[in-house]
Amino acid sequence: MDQIYLPKNRIGLVTGSFVLIKPLEQEIQQKSQTKKLHFYKIQSIEPLKLQVINEIIKIIDKKIKNDNIIFIGSFLEEGFNFNDVDILIITNQKYSIEPIKKELEEKQKIKIHLIQINNKTLLDGLSKDPLYPMMLSKCVAKKRFIFKIRKEIDYKILDLHLLKSKLLIDNFNTLDGNEKYYLTRNMIAIFLCLDKQKISQEIIDKEIKIIFNLKRIEEIKKNMLNKNSFLTKYKKIYNETQRKIFRGIKNDSKQKQID
Amino acid sequence: MTQNRNKLIELFIGNVSNLIVHKILESAINQLELIIKYQKESVNSLKIAKKYGEKINPVNTPLQERDINYIREKIIKRAKAELEKRISLGYENIDLNLIEKEVDKILKEAKISD
Numbered sequence: 001m002d003q004i005y006l007p008k009n010r011i012g013l014v015t016g017s018f019v020l021i022k023p024l025e026q027e028i029q030q031k032s033q034t035k036k037l038h039f040y041k042i043q044s045i046e047p048l049k050l051q052v053i054n055e056i057i058k059i060i061d062k063k064i065k066n067d068n069i070i071f072i073g074s075f076l077e078e079g080f081n082f083n084d085v086d087i088l089i090i091t092n093q094k095y096s097i098e099p100i101k102k103e104l105e106e107k108q109k110i111k112i113h114l115i116q117i118n119n120k121t122l123l124d125g126l127s128k129d130p131l132y133p134m135m136l137s138k139c140v141a142k143k144r145f146i147f148k149i150r151k152e153i154d155y156k157i158l159d160l161h162l163l164k165s166k167l168l169i170d171n172f173n174t175l176d177g178n179e180k181y182y183l184t185r186n187m188i189a190i191f192l193c194l195d196k197q198k199i200s201q202e203i204i205d206k207e208i209k210i211i212f213n214l215k216r217i218e219e220i221k222k223n224m225l226n227k228n229s230f231l232t233k234y235k236k237i238y239n240e241t242q243r244k245i246f247r248g249i250k251n252d253s254k255q256k257q258i259d
Numbered sequence: 260m261t262q263n264r265n266k267l268i269e270l271f272i273g274n275v276s277n278l279i280v281h282k283i284l285e286s287a288i289n290q291l292e293l294i295i296k297y298q299k300e301s302v303n304s305l306k307i308a309k310k311y312g313e314k315i316n317p318v319n320t321p322l323q324e325r326d327i328n329y330i331r332e333k334i335i336k337r338a339k340a341e342l343e344k345r346i347s348l349g350y351e352n353i354d355l356n357l358i359e360k361e362v363d364k365i366l367k368e369a370k371i372s373d
Contacts (some may be wrong), residue, residue, distance in 0.1 A: 159284065164281070
């Protein structure tokens with residue numbers, strides 16, 4: 001067994017104190033890695049993940065001329081319970097990303113999801129699609145970014161996204177906790193967007209807790225919901241959201257005819 | 260058909276119709292570049308439909324023609340109703356002719372039909 005000796009006469013550390021032991025070198029290395037990256041709404045991240053992020057950036061930079069590389073999604077959540085690493089590559093050129101994805105997966109031994117997007121589409125998405133601001137509300141980026149956007153509502157995009165959340169109504173017993181959380185989060189993002197409210201993962205989680213009367217968001221993720229009460233509220237919000245979207249589509253097409 | 264099997268078939272029908280509506284709306288919206296980013300997530304519907312498909316039609320137990328027709332017709336009817344609702348709202352470019360082709364493709368993928 002490894003042992004660490006501490007001097008008997010020391011200031012501050014009384015016998016029985018809990019301590020955290022970590023190598024000094026790793027701490028210094030982590031700080032130098034952290035300096036290069038930009039963190040949005042991320043309090044802390046495991047050193048191993050930072051290493052992965054840096055290695056991925058290095059490989060992508062070699063293959064793709066990009067304006068930024070942004071890491072999003074479950075990989076950034078605490079712990080190692082993520083499905084894959086979602087990466088947005090902001091580039092105005094078109095690349096075949098499949099071989100790069102393959103190379104990254106072989107080297108990192110984790111599932112990679114690469115999304116190639118140009119600046120114009122990204123800005124379009126941020127102004128019209130509530131899932132974009134939600135996606136970027138918590139991320140790690142190679143370069144600092146600030147987006148100035150004018151919010152517009154595209155009811156047809158919202159209609160399409162809302163359809164996904166219909167799955168939960170029919171398949172409550174089949175879906176796992178994470179799938180239920182994803183579908184609920186999707187619906188609430190659309191619900192807030194229609195009210196022209198600000199959207200971020202934190203705001204959505206807070207709203208979910210209020211609407212569904214949950215103490216912790218893990219109640220959904222760990223599949224600990226009361227089916228009847230959850231579904232009743234879920235259906236109500238779903239129908240209300242769909243009604244608003246349909247009204248919007250109708251008004252938009254009337255407006256189009258007038259124009 | 261047992262009651263449990265009937266329920267599974269209804270769930271399968273619901274999922275596949277939703278998936279078809281989603282696919283056809285996707286091709287009707289001229290914001291495909293924007294939507295394509297989430298393709299990974301919309302796969303869920305197909306995954307769940309396949310799960311039901313496996314339960315309805317276990318390997319080596321062929322589904323009767325009568326059952327296949329029932330499922331196919333019901334999916335077409337549901338998807339059509341959803342899409343027609345949207346056409347009446349003012350949606351353009353919705354191609355109802357795509358429904359049958361998409362249904363047949365998914366039924367094959369879910370191993371409901373040959």
